[in-house]
Amino acid sequence: LDILQALRQAIKNNESLTLHYQPIVDDKKIVGFEALLRWNDPTLGFLSPAEFIPIAEESGLIIPLGEWVVRTACTAFNELYKNSEYMPYLSVNVSTKQFEQDHCVSKLKKILEETNFNPENLKIELTESIMMKDVEKIIEKLNQLRASGIGVFLDDFGTGYSSLSYLGVLPINTLKIDQSFVQNINDSAQEAIVRTIILMAESLEKGIIAEGVEEVGQLEYLKNLGCQHFQGYLYSKPVPFEEIPNLLNKEI
Numbered sequence: 048l049d050i051l052q053a054l055r056q057a058i059k060n061n062e063s064l065t066l067h068y069q070p071i072v073d074d075k076k077i078v079g080f081e082a083l084l085r086w087n088d089p090t091l092g093f094l095s096p097a098e099f100i101p102i103a104e105e106s107g108l109i110i111p112l113g114e115w116v117v118r119t120a121c122t123a124f125n126e127l128y129k130n131s132e133y134m135p136y137l138s139v140n141v142s143t144k145q146f147e148q149d150h151c152v153s154k155l156k157k158i159l160e161e162t163n164f165n166p167e168n169l170k171i172e173l174t175e176s177i178m179m180k181d182v183e184k185i186i187e188k189l190n191q192l193r194a195s196g197i198g199v200f201l202d203d204f205g206t207g208y209s210s211l212s213y214l215g216v217l218p219i220n221t222l223k224i225d226q227s228f229v230q231n232i233n234d235s236a237q238e239a240i241v242r243t244i245i246l247m248a249e250s251l252e253k254g255i256i257a258e259g260v261e262e263v264g265q266l267e268y269l270k271n272l273g274c275q276h277f278q279g280y281l282y283s284k285p286v287p288f289e290e291i292p293n294l295l296n297k298e299i
C-alpha cells in the first residue's frame with residue numbers, strides 16, 4: 048500500500064487523521080492554538096506531516112485534506128468554547144499549493160459559514176514560498192482574507208526566500224520567527240537577526256510570534272528583545288483535542 052493510496056483512504060474514511068493543538072501564549076495566558084495534522088494509518092503506522100504533506104501537494108489531495116483540517120478544527124473549537132466568554136484564536140497551516148487555488152478564499156469563507164465560526168477567530172499560516180508565485184494575485188487574495196476578518200500569519204519566517212520589499216506591501220498580520228533562530232539565540236549573529244526581525248515587524252505594524260521556545264533562557268532573551276508572543280515545548284507540545292482543558296488551568 049503506498050502513501051498516496053492510504054492518504055486518499057484516510058481522507059475518505061475520516062478515521063486515522065486527527066489534529067493536535069499547540070498553544071500560543073503571551074506572558075499571562077493562551078492567546079491561540081495552532082492545529083497540526085497527525086496521521087496514524089492502520090497499515091503504515093504513524094506518518095509525519097513532513098512526509099505526507101508533500102505527497103498531498105503533488106497529488107492534489109492537499110485540497111480535500113486542507114478543507115478537512117479547517118472544518119474539523121472550527122467545529123471542535125466552537126464546541127469547546129460554546130459557553131465561554133473568551134475564545135483563543137485558531138491557527139491553521141495552509142500550503143502554498145492550496146492557497147494558489149482559484150477558489151481557496153471563497154472555500155474558506157464557506158466552511159466558516161457552515162461551521163458558524165467567527166472569521167476573526169481564524170488565522171491561516173502561509174510560508175514565504177507564496178511570494179515566489181504571482182504576487183499580484185496573492186495580494187488580491189490576502190486582501191480578500193483581510194476584508195473577511197481572517198488573519199494571516201507568515202510561518203517559518205526568515206528561512207524562505209521572501210524579498211524584504213514584498214513584506215511592506217503584503218497585507219500580513221503577524222510574522223512567526225522560525226524556531227531555528229530561537230534555538231540559536233545565544234549566537235550573536237542569530238540574535239542580531241532576531242532583533243532586526245522584531246524591529247522591522249514593529250515598524251511595519253505586524254505582530255511577532257517566536258516559535259520553538261524550549262528553554263526559560265530563550266524566553267527571557269526573546270522578551271528582552273521585545274517579543275511578546277511565544278510557542279514551543281517550554282509551555283506545551285501539541286496535544287490532542289481532549290487535553291486542551293488541562294492546559295487551560297496550567298500556569299504560564
Ligand code: G
Nearest residue numbers: 082083084095096097100116140141142285
Ligand atoms: O507538527 P509537525 O512539526 O510534525 O509538522 C511538520 C510540518 O508539517 C510543519 O511544517 C507543519 O507546518 C506542517 N503541517 C502540520 N499540519 C499541517 C496542515 O494541516 N496543513 C499543512 N499544509 N501543513 C501542516
Ligand code: G
Nearest residue numbers: 083140202203259260261278279280281285
Ligand atoms: O512549520 P510549522 O511552524 O507549522 O511547524 C510546527 C512544528 O514545530 C510542529 O510540528 C511542532 O510539533 C514543532 N514544534 C513546536 N514547538 C516546538 C519546539 O519547541 N521545539 C521543536 N523542536 N519543535 C517544535
Ligand code: MN
Nearest residue numbers: 081140172202
Ligand atoms: Mn505553522
Ligand code: NA
Nearest residue numbers: 202203225258
Ligand atoms: Na514554523
